Amino acid sequence: xxxxxxxxxxxxxxxxxxxxxxxxxxxxxxxxxxxxxxxxxxxxxxxxxxxxxxxxxxxxxxxxxxxxxxxxxxxxxxxxxxxxxxxxxxxxxxxxxxxxxxxxxxxxxxxxxxxxxxxxxxxxxxxxxxxxxxxxxxxxxxxxxxxxxxxxxxxxxxxxxxxxxxxxxxxxxxxxxxxxxxxxxxxxxxxxxxxxxxxxxxxxxxxxxxxxxxxxxxxxxxxxxxxxx
Amino acid sequence: xxxxxxxxxxxxxxxxxxxxxxxxxxxxxxxxxxxxxxxxxxxxxxxxxxxxxxxxxxxxxxxxxxxxxxxxxxxxxxxxxxxxxxxxxxxxxxxxxxxxxxxxxxxxxxxxxxxxxxxxxxxxxxxxxxxxxxxxxxxxxxxxxxxxxxxxxxxxxxxxxxxxxxxxxxxxxxxxxxxxxxxxxxxxxxxxxxxxxxxxxxxxxxxxxxxxxxxxxxxxxxxxxxxxx
DNA sequence: CCAAAAGTGTTCTCGATACACCCATGT
DNA sequence: ACATGGGTGTATCGAGAACACTTTTGG
Numbered sequence: 001x002x003x004x005x006x007x008x009x010x011x012x013x014x015x016x017x018x019x020x021x022x023x024x025x026x027x028x029x030x031x032x033x034x035x036x037x038x039x040x041x042x043x044x045x046x047x048x049x050x051x052x053x054x055x056x057x058x059x060x061x062x063x064x065x066x067x068x069x070x071x072x073x074x075x076x077x078x079x080x081x082x083x084x085x086x087x088x089x090x091x092x093x094x095x096x097x098x099x100x101x102x103x104x105x106x107x108x109x110x111x112x113x114x115x116x117x118x119x120x121x122x123x124x125x126x127x128x129x130x131x132x133x134x135x136x137x138x139x140x141x142x143x144x145x146x147x148x149x150x151x152x153x154x155x156x157x158x159x160x161x162x163x164x165x166x167x168x169x170x171x172x173x174x175x176x177x178x179x180x181x182x183x184x185x186x187x188x189x190x191x192x193x194x195x196x197x198x199x200x201x202x203x204x205x206x207x208x209x210x211x212x213x214x215x216x217x218x219x220x221x222x223x224x225x226x227x228x229x
Numbered sequence: 230x231x232x233x234x235x236x237x238x239x240x241x242x243x244x245x246x247x248x249x250x251x252x253x254x255x256x257x258x259x260x261x262x263x264x265x266x267x268x269x270x271x272x273x274x275x276x277x278x279x280x281x282x283x284x285x286x287x288x289x290x291x292x293x294x295x296x297x298x299x300x301x302x303x304x305x306x307x308x309x310x311x312x313x314x315x316x317x318x319x320x321x322x323x324x325x326x327x328x329x330x331x332x333x334x335x336x337x338x339x340x341x342x343x344x345x346x347x348x349x350x351x352x353x354x355x356x357x358x359x360x361x362x363x364x365x366x367x368x369x370x371x372x373x374x375x376x377x378x379x380x381x382x383x384x385x386x387x388x389x390x391x392x393x394x395x396x397x398x399x400x401x402x403x404x405x406x407x408x409x410x411x412x413x414x415x416x417x418x419x420x421x422x423x424x425x426x427x428x429x430x431x432x433x434x435x436x437x438x439x440x441x442x443x444x445x446x447x448x449x450x451x452x453x454x455x456x457x458x
Numbered sequence: 459c460c461a462a463a464a465g466t467g468t469t470c471t472c473g474a475t476a477c478a479c480c481c482a483t484g485t
Numbered sequence: 486a487c488a489t490g491g492g493t494g495t496a497t498c499g500a501g502a503a504c505a506c507t508t509t510t511g512g
Contacts, residue, residue: 022287058251062317086315088291202484203490431511432463
């Protein structure tokens with residue numbers, strides 16, 4: 001019932017009975033940005049929405065379990081998956097262990113096929129535990145946006161700098177200075193400009209960019225967004 | 230066997246059999262600093278040392294389980310406990326889920342009673358999984374040292390600035406500039422000076438400090454230590 | 459008077475911020 | 486010609502890093 005070697009020496013005082021074993025529950029915060037809103041994938045629950053969830057099988061690594069959970073919620077493959085945190089929450093009369101993941105999906109303008117429902121991340125109504133997990137996911141995403149190239153996973157193949165800035169703004173919830181934003185994002189070296197421009201309305205066409213194939217996903221951009229409106 | 234409500238709606242395709250349930254194993258990285266070395270608490274294992282570990286019981290929150298594990302390794306109460314990461318590792322023919330914690334204990338000069346063994350963190354020989362966990366713990370501790378007052382949990386009640394600097398240096402593994410270090414740590418406002426000084430040898434006595442009772446544990450110090458020797 | 463650690467200030471560089479106007483296009 | 490979003494440059498400020506000498510004590 002337990003695997004051998006290592007953990008016998010300091011095993012807890014009593015033997016583990018079968019139903020003393022803890023329950024592990026995976027929860028996925030699957031985010032995307034569309035029309036200037038940060039959206040989260042949710043499924044209908046008893047009374048409220050709930051995050052996509054599931055119980056991992058033994059014999060399967062956690063990340064794979066998370067990935068297959070996502071494949072049940074959307075037909076698009078996620079672009080990015082990162083473990084968030086493991087918390088224990090009271091559920092009925094037991095404590096269950098919730099392992100939470102952050103996943104990102106790029107939009108190509110429209111929404112990814114929603115087998116799940118997409119709800120605005122700032123207003124969706126979830127259980128207490130799910131709300132905590134969602135909030136933490138947003139904190140992490142905001143932080144990483146500042147010093148990594150994680151935005152890559154939220155953008156389509158090519159985009160204008162204004163579109164990139166709009167995505168940043170929907171995630172951080174602030175408006176940023178156009179000139180400073182461009183300087184930073186260009187200076188970071190994570191982008192390359194494409195030969196084409198996009199004509200889009202009765203105004204000057206916009207240069208298109210994409211993320212460089214070799215962009216370092218851990219590359220530092222610059223760590224602070226403070227100070228703007 | 231499973232608790233009701235929430236997770237039925239997206240339950241995995243097949244029903245969960247009893248022994249499909251995953252095993253969860255807690256591991257604690259318990260660190261301290263003594264005589265200029267970063268030490269980790271370990272227990273004798275089959276061939277190598279191993280991190281204190283144990284299986285959490287259902288019905289007990291994870292953090293409590295971690296705390297009681299620590300109480301089995303040392304008589305001192307830990308000063309600080311923080312969850313690190315949850316990873317799945319292959320063990321025999323199953324994947325087990327390892328939830329890792331970072332704990333800190335202050336030294337008062339000598340070592341805390343070692344029911345566990347204290348080994349230098351940079352040379353101790355552990356299993357592959359334990360090594361990964363230890364390395365990650367050190368990365369986290371180093372990072373947090375830069376922008377939080379986490380050092381508090383490694384220091385005795387009162388100390389000199391040189392002692393504090395020495396602790397920082399043993400953790401980050403770099404030597405720091407004395408003047409810059411002092412300026413930063415003073416400017417951060419996390420310390421207060423005591424009326425006493427410590428006479429210590431044939432040289433000028435050193436001012437004693439302690440952490441302010443109301444120091445904000447999340448207070449920013451300053452995020453980088455680069456550039457020194 | 460010598461050894462040993464404590465303590466102290468200034469200069470420089472660089473990244474972050476604030477801020478306002480001209481450009482290309484469609485109607 | 487005008488409305489619309491695209492695109493650009495400069496001045497200021499503050500944080501971090503580099504760097505060397507004086508002070509106080511005990512022996």
